[in-house]
Amino acid sequence: MAVIKYVARRLVLMVGIIFVISVGAFYLIHLLPGDPATVILGGGDTPQARAALYKQLGLNRGIVIQYFVWLNHVLHGNLGTSFITNESVVSTIKNAFPIDVEMIILSQILAFAFAIPLAMRSAQKPNGRLDKTASAGSFTLLSIPPFIIIVFLVLIVAVKLKIPNTGPASYVSIGQDWVVNLESMVLPAVTLAIGSFVLYYRILRSDLISTLQEEFITLARSKGISRRRIMWRHAFRPSSVALVGTAGVNIGGLIAGGFVVQFLLQIPGLGFTLIDAINLSDYLLVQGIVLVISVSVVLINFLFDFLITIIDPRIARD
Amino acid sequence: MSDNAPLLSVKNLATTFETARGEVPAVGGVTFDLLADETIGIVGESGSGKTVLARSIMGLQPRTNVRVEGSVQLDGTEIVGASEAELRKIWAVDVAMIFQDPMTSLNPLIRIGKQIDETLRLRLGLNKSDAKKRAIELLDLVGIPSANERYMAYPAQLSGGMRQRVVIAIALACSPKLLLADEPTTGLDVTIQAQILNLLDQLKSDLHMSMVLVTHDLGVVATRTDRIIVMYAGRIVETGTTKEVFAQHRMPYTEALLASTPKVSDASHTRLNAIPGRPPDLLKLAKGCSFAPRCQYATERCHNERPELESSGSPSHLFACWNPLPLPTNRTASSAGSEA
Amino acid sequence: MTNLANDFGVAEPELLDRPEKRGRLGILFWVCVAWLGINIFGAIFANVLPLPNPLANNYSAINFGPSLHHLLGTDELGRDIFSRIVYGSRISVSVGFGAMLIGFGVGAPLGMLAAYRRGLFDQIVTTLMYVFLAFPAIIAVIAVLSFWTPRSLLKIILVIGIASIPLVYRVIRAATLSMGSRDFVIAAKVQGATDRRIIFRELLPNIAPVGISFLLIGIATVVTLEGALAFLGLSINPPQPSWGNMINESRTLLSQNIWIAIFPALALCLFLLSLNYIGDRLRSYFDVSEVKL
Ligand SMILES: Nc1ncnc2c1ncn2[C@@H]1O[C@H](COP(=O)(O)OP(=O)(O)OP(=O)(O)O)[C@@H](O)[C@H]1O
Numbered sequence: 001m002a003v004i005k006y007v008a009r010r011l012v013l014m015v016g017i018i019f020v021i022s023v024g025a026f027y028l029i030h031l032l033p034g035d036p037a038t039v040i041l042g043g044g045d046t047p048q049a050r051a052a053l054y055k056q057l058g059l060n061r062g063i064v065i066q067y068f069v070w071l072n073h074v075l076h077g078n079l080g081t082s083f084i085t086n087e088s089v090v091s092t093i094k095n096a097f098p099i100d101v102e103m104i105i106l107s108q109i110l111a112f113a114f115a116i117p118l119a120m121r122s123a124q125k126p127n128g129r130l131d132k133t134a135s136a137g138s139f140t141l142l143s144i145p146p147f148i149i150i151v152f153l154v155l156i157v158a159v160k161l162k163i164p165n166t167g168p169a170s171y172v173s174i175g176q177d178w179v180v181n182l183e184s185m186v187l188p189a190v191t192l193a194i195g196s197f198v199l200y201y202r203i204l205r206s207d208l209i210s211t212l213q214e215e216f217i218t219l220a221r222s223k224g225i226s227r228r229r230i231m232w233r234h235a236f237r238p239s240s241v242a243l244v245g246t247a248g249v250n251i252g253g254l255i256a257g258g259f260v261v262q263f264l265l266q267i268p269g270l271g272f273t274l275i276d277a278i279n280l281s282d283y284l285l286v287q288g289i290v291l292v293i294s295v296s297v298v299l300i301n302f303l304f305d306f307l308i309t310i311i312d313p314r315i316a317r318d
Numbered sequence: 319m320s321d322n323a324p325l326l327s328v329k330n331l332a333t334t335f336e337t338a339r340g341e342v343p344a345v346g347g348v349t350f351d352l353l354a355d356e357t358i359g360i361v362g363e364s365g366s367g368k369t370v371l372a373r374s375i376m377g378l379q380p381r382t383n384v385r386v387e388g389s390v391q392l393d394g395t396e397i398v399g400a401s402e403a404e405l406r407k408i409w410a411v412d413v414a415m416i417f418q419d420p421m422t423s424l425n426p427l428i429r430i431g432k433q434i435d436e437t438l439r440l441r442l443g444l445n446k447s448d449a450k451k452r453a454i455e456l457l458d459l460v461g462i463p464s465a466n467e468r469y470m471a472y473p474a475q476l477s478g479g480m481r482q483r484v485v486i487a488i489a490l491a492c493s494p495k496l497l498l499a500d501e502p503t504t505g506l507d508v509t510i511q512a513q514i515l516n517l518l519d520q521l522k523s524d525l526h527m528s529m530v531l532v533t534h535d536l537g538v539v540a541t542r543t544d545r546i547i548v549m550y551a552g553r554i555v556e557t558g559t560t561k562e563v564f565a566q567h568r569m570p571y572t573e574a575l576l577a578s579t580p581k582v583s584d585a586s587h588t589r590l591n592a593i594p595g596r597p598p599d600l601l602k603l604a605k606g607c608s609f610a611p612r613c614q615y616a617t618e619r620c621h622n623e624r625p626e627l628e629s630s631g632s633p634s635h636l637f638a639c640w641n642p643l644p645l646p647t648n649r650t651a652s653s654a655g656s657e658a
Numbered sequence: 659m660t661n662l663a664n665d666f667g668v669a670e671p672e673l674l675d676r677p678e679k680r681g682r683l684g685i686l687f688w689v690c691v692a693w694l695g696i697n698i699f700g701a702i703f704a705n706v707l708p709l710p711n712p713l714a715n716n717y718s719a720i721n722f723g724p725s726l727h728h729l730l731g732t733d734e735l736g737r738d739i740f741s742r743i744v745y746g747s748r749i750s751v752s753v754g755f756g757a758m759l760i761g762f763g764v765g766a767p768l769g770m771l772a773a774y775r776r777g778l779f780d781q782i783v784t785t786l787m788y789v790f791l792a793f794p795a796i797i798a799v800i801a802v803l804s805f806w807t808p809r810s811l812l813k814i815i816l817v818i819g820i821a822s823i824p825l826v827y828r829v830i831r832a833a834t835l836s837m838g839s840r841d842f843v844i845a846a847k848v849q850g851a852t853d854r855r856i857i858f859r860e861l862l863p864n865i866a867p868v869g870i871s872f873l874l875i876g877i878a879t880v881v882t883l884e885g886a887l888a889f890l891g892l893s894i895n896p897p898q899p900s901w902g903n904m905i906n907e908s909r910t911l912l913s914q915n916i917w918i919a920i921f922p923a924l925a926l927c928l929f930l931l932s933l934n935y936i937g938d939r940l941r942s943y944f945d946v947s948e949v950k951l
């Protein structure tokens with residue numbers, strides 16, 4: 001019961017947040033200096049285009065009405081048509097988004113695969129040699145921004161070692177050639193994985209260390225079961241709450257923050273498309289991407305909140 | 319009592335925690351034996367080292383920053399200095415512990431049935447369905463109503479008393495030879511306290527267990543123990559048969575403890591306020607008798623020299639005191655002894 | 659083991675509230691403080707220091723390696739890299755500190771007040787802040803900066819600063835809440851101290867450690883963000899040097915002259931490392947449990 005109520009409350013909150021986001025995204029257009037239509041249309045300022053834009057955005061009406069006109073279009077899956085590329089914003093986003101998803105999934109697999117076992121080992125002997133090395137290493141990595149990592153990874157892997165399909169602009173869609181696709185995903189996935197790894201390792205380690213002080217762990221030990229079982233069965237789950245919470249925020253951050261990596265490697269995901277659109281002053285596309293990314297981040301956070309209540313139902317009760 | 323070799327033999331057991339503030343000698347050299355089928359009570363104020371003693375007997379200490387010295391022989395096996403791998407073999411099967419705090423001792427994210435199952439399956443090798451059946455039997459045995467449904471419950475869905483019973487069921491799962499019951503009735507109301515203690519008594523005789531019953535409530539141990547150890551600041555200050563301790567105690571601390579045995583109406587774990595002063599800071603133990611600062615009979619000597627445990631008359635009755643109370647000829651046992 | 663503190667409390671409860679003798683901060687901590695100081699000094703006094711003009715091209719000294727004349731070498735236009743790094747630190751330092759000044763200036767008093775007053779005020783502000791928190795800050799920053807032209811340093815600071823307010827609010831509010839129930843605050847209330855006195859005399863000094871360590875880590879985050887924006891061309895425009903700019907411009911030239919990438923990257927990483935390290939040390943020094951950032 002408590003869980004259902006909790007989820008319902010979250011759901012209401014989420015709808016509220018999405019509403020705020022939609023207002024924000026809508027209002028972006030009006031931040032543009034001067035008449036939005038002129039700026040949006042740019043070079044393609046023909047009478048027909050202008051009429052279409054006015055219809056699309058309801059520009060000649062009051063701002064509140066404009067919002068609802070715009071919202072109505074959005075809810076019908078219409079984010080407008082770019083006046084720069086003449087492509088519908090929705091279809092551009094549909095092409096780009098799966099690339100982000102693939103990149104993030106790969107990076108998260110890597111990050112978890114390294115962070116979890118390492119944190120489990122570190123926490124068993126806090127301040128032991130392994131723990132000290134891993135903690136110092138992760139701390140150093142924490143201070144290296146992804147854009148520096150990617151610059152040097154490209155230099156080493158693609159330029160010096162000349163490993164094929166790893167450099168900038170080697171992206172090929174998964175349908176075209178999945179091997180090349182995976183190869184081109186190595187560097188971005190590794191780069192994003194490093195940041196996530198550091199985060200996950202540190203959170204899980206410190207949470208495990210405090211979980212291992214708990215009385216229920218001592219009781220589990222008194223059962224004479226193996227250390228491995230104590231770690232995985234008794235300590236990991238309570239500690240994974242913090243991990244999953246962090247992962248939720250972090251993955252949201254990757255959707256929003258993956259653009260540097262995509263930009264530098266010319267991987268045509270959402271982030272890359274966004275930067276491209278900004279440089280081309282393709283404001284409708286920018287607006288659409290901002291909306292989609294923001295809403296996905298909110299959805300992801302909601303999903304992970306939900307996941308946490310499954311791992312630890314007590315959370316819903318407080 | 320039998321003249322067999324003791325089941326448990328503790329010699330000069332000392333446990334010291336190395337903390338940021340300095341060394342904490344939580345247990346400072348404890349010696350006693352326990353025979354098969356015997357029950358020994360350990361009493362003392364909060365912080366006197368009862369829990370640490372019980373854990374040291376089992377070898378169940380944190381893995382770091384703790385030093386255990388002396389010797390603990392359990393059925394011929396040395397515990398002090400044994401590796402955790404060796405200890406794992408005897409834990410649960412030969413020696414098990416009922417944990418003091420039922421609110422924190424159960425894993426909040428595992429169904430209680432599974433927590434009992436675990437020992438049965440991994441230590442006794444029962445298969446899944448047998449383990450479940452046995453776990454439900456155990457839940458039933460410790461007096462949990464509708465054990466079948468409770469098997470699936472999470473700890474948070476149970477009251478403190480019910481959780482205490484689950485903790486007991488876990489300890490009993492493998493019918494250990496020695497049960498270390500660390501205040502098994504804290505947090506329970508009086509009727510349930512009696513029920514649980516009766517249950518332990520009965521199980522003890524059914525399963526031929528020996529038991530170390532830790533409590534800070536003398537009333538609890540009066541009728542259920544063969545012998546009593548009184549602890550203060552990590553040391554034994556008086557020990558003897560239950561009757562001796564109740565009727566012929568010589569140590570002023572024991573007297574104070576008896577006089578202050580909490581009334582049944584008090585919330586459990588109330589501090590024993592009747593004894594003036596507070597327990598000593600283990601970091602700054604005086605060189606004399608630790609109880610001296612609070613003792614109305616204390617003399618110069620008490621502050622400067624530590625009294626050792628000595629007997630006077632009965633070989634089973636030892637106490638550490640320079641100015642023991644006179645042997646009562648017509649002194650009666652404190653009223654506390656008659657309840658519980 | 660969990661009731662360790664209680665057990666200690668039995669022996670001498672008043673010890674608990676008094677901060678115990680702490681370990682030292684360690685030499686590395688002071689090295690980091692010094693490094694941070696040097697960076698800030700350089701940023702403030704860049705135009706007073708005897709540095710070559712960071713914008714002056716010198717075609718007779720292109721892509722030089724480090725030498726006595728050019729400490730860290732020259733870039734593809736013959737500009738002095740050392741000088742550019744020192745001037746570049748101005749951007750990082752001013753964006754980092756400026757944005758956090760805004761974030762803390764608004765977020766911290768609000769957070770303290772909300773936690774201290776509780777009630778409706780707290781509920782409204784907290785709900786509002788959580789709504790903003792759910793909004794991905796990076797995207798908001800990028801979106802606003804790309805629409806709000808022409809860009810300037812002030813706008814960048816303003817946008818990042820405002821975006822950081824909810825984060826600061828959350829941390830400070832949580833810290834205040836945990837303090838509010840401590841004995842010394844309750845004691846002060848019982849003694850009839852005024853709100854103002856409690857806030858400034860009791861709460862503020864005790865929240866300060868959390869605040870400062872979060873401030874430092876926040877600055878590191880903002881500096882990283884500015885670097886990323888520079889890559890996207892959303893920060894200060896070249897030829898004006900910033901660390902992000904310099905690394906970005908060096909990308910295409912890496913295989914010819916690796917120094918033009920390494921030095922600014924090193925400057926940035928060391929700057930971030932000292933911020934993070936100082937923040938982390940302070941946090942464990944004051945024994946603040948890991949606050950999620
Ligand atoms: N892990 C530890 N580190 C440092 N000191 C400890 C640790 N565990 C226990 N102590 C100290 O040892 C002393 C004895 O504690 P113990 O828990 O054995 O008392 P107790 O007699 O069981 O009290 P209670 O009746 O409250 O359960 C206390 O002063 C406590 O502070």
Ligand SMILES: [Mg+2]
Pocket residue numbers: 368369370418500
């Ligand atoms: Mg205890």
